Amino acid sequence: MSLSSEKALEILSRFSRLVSATGAPENEMLPLLANAAVDLLDAGGAAVVEVLESGAARVVAVRDVPEALVGLAVELDTIGPELGERLMRAAAGRFVPGDTLPLTVPLVSGGDLFGALVMFFEHATQLDTDQLRLAQGLVDLAATGIGQAVRNARLSRTLTELQASREVLARTEKLRALGQMAAGVSHDLKNVLSPLFLLVQLLKRKPKDPAIIETAALQIEQVVRRGVQTVERLRAFSRQAPEETQPADLNLLVVEAIDLSRPRLLRVGAPIDLHVALGEPPTVALQPSELVTSVLNLIVNAVEAMPDGGKITVRTGVGERTAQAGDSDDDDLAPTGWVAVEDDGPGIPPELERRIFEPFFTTKGDEGTGLGLALVYAFVQRHGGAIQVDTELARGTRFTLSFPAVRHGTSSVRPLGLQEWTNGRGKL
Ligand SMILES: Nc1ncnc2c1ncn2[C@@H]1O[C@H](COP(=O)(O)OP(=O)(O)OP(=O)(O)O)[C@@H](O)[C@H]1O
Ligand SMILES: [Mg+2]
Structure with missing residues (x-):
């Protein structure tokens, strides 16, 4: 065919x-x-x-x-x-x-x-x-x-x-973030809870003076409250709840951090002088327990940087916010409230300075997790604040955290001027 x-x-x-x-x-x-x-x-x-x-x-x-x-x-x-x-x-x-x-x-x-x-x-x-x-x-x-x-x-x-692999990646990423968060919380919890041991030792000795018992009880209550809030952060994170901020008095929180740090300072064998210079910082908005644990972290770092003892100065004050892109000209530049922790230790070598905020970066071997400053950095960032490091070899280091003021009004804690406290290990 x-x-x-x-x-x-x-x-x-x-x-x-x-x-x-x-x-x-x-x-x-x-x-x-x-x-x-x-x-x-x-x-x-x-x-x-x-x-x-x-x-x-x-x-x-x-x-x-x-x-x-x-x-x-x-x-x-x-x-x-x-x-x-x-x-x-x-x-x-x-x-x-x-x-x-x-x-x-x-x-x-x-x-x-x-x-x-x-x-x-x-x-x-x-x-x-x-x-x-x-x-x-x-x-x-x-x-x-x-x-x-x-x-x-x-x-x-x-x-x-x-x-599918994107979903696995997202899950892994979430788990990794959760793991870092958990490590951070346990890092802070260790610092926050450490005074409990000393306070309980004190009560076990059955002090006669009721004022001592009452002060210890109040301190225990405060430590436990901050401990619970620190753990709360983990729960809020896993619920992906936005961070709860509240108007905060920097001076009050700094005083609390110093109180929490005293037992740590007492454990140091060498003399430590602690100076406190509170200014008149404006009210800022933040999560109070995180400010306390951040300042505590900075104090602990200062102590650890000075094994032979030294001087630590904690200051607060009011600063000018530097104008940022997007600010309109006639905007009043709101001031900032700041807190600084300063030591006269060895300083940080320039090649390490750019790494100190990296999670898990530590020069302390097994003694450190390298999470302290990473947590402080993340906290300041989340609250629209800024962190500044001034350091000089053999002279010392100062970390300054500043936060935008939320409204007019200053600290309810009267500025104490320069206050001194030592850990009783003799003169520097
Ligand atoms: N005040 C300081 N003086 C000198 N070096 C410092 C100071 N603060 C931090 N550093 C350096 O920055 C590094 C990172 O600090 P970070 O607090 O993040 O971790 P860490 O203190 O080593 O460990 P962790 O906080 O878990 O105990 C420290 O190991 C240290 O080398
Ligand atoms: Mg540290």
Whole structure:
């Protein structure tokens, strides 16, 4: 039978419509190809072999060939002229050898082999070049469709995998943050709770003076309250609740931090002089227990920097906020309230200075976790404040934390001027 080019075009366009209408999953397209071979090309029967991603190949669709052939495994290297002979043998009885000509056309797209269409023609002489070309056209169309489908499937699998790994990453990141938070909380808790031991020792000695008992009880109450608030931070973090800030009196909180630090100073074998110079800082908004633990962290660092003793000065005061981008000209520049902890220790070498705020950076080996300053830094950042380090080798170090004032009004604690306290280990 010869095929007019008009008919061939019609067949091709019908098939291409079919291919594009199926949305192209290969399990629908391959039976279509087998049908097209019989209905459009007048083949006596057809079988389609698919190459799977695993590299195995098998018959996936047949038309006018025994159904038993579906599922038959095929060697990849037989995809070629041998394949037709192999399928004819497998479909024993259906075709008369010598009378039937098998024709195999591989499905290739983008350099990938997706399978093959095998057509069985009853009378070899019926097949002309136009029909061959048409068969090739159909197979190319199907291969392009399958190639596209396979590429789409791969793409969507990659996207799903990407999505999944993003979720895993986000979970890991959350866990990591939680871990850091937990480490930070336990770091601060250790500092906050350490006075308890001394206070309990004091009470165990059954002091006669009721004033001593009352002061110790009040201090224990305060320590426990700050301890609970410190742990509360972890809970708030895991609930992702916004931080609760409140108008705070820097002087009051600094005095509390100094009280909490005294037991730590008493443990030092060398003389430590503590000077307190409270100014008149404005009210600031922050989370009070975090300010207390931050100042405590700075005092503990100062003590640890001076194993042979030294002088620590804690100051508060009012400062000018430096104008920032976005401030309008006629805005009153609100003042800041600041607190500084200063020591006359060894200072910080310039090459270490830029690393001190990194979590887990420590020069104290197993004695330090390197979390203290990272926590202070994070706290100040969260409250829109600033942190400044002034340090000079062999002269000492000063850390200044400043916070924007929230409203007019100054500390309710009267400035004490310069106050002195020593840990009783003699003169410096
Ligand atoms: N006042 C200071 N004088 C000199 N060096 C300091 C001072 N404060 C901090 N440093 C340096 O900064 C490093 C980091 O301090 P940070 O408080 O973050 O951790 P740490 O004190 O080493 O450990 P942790 O706070 O967990 O006990 C310290 O190891 C130390 O080298
Ligand atoms: Mg520290």
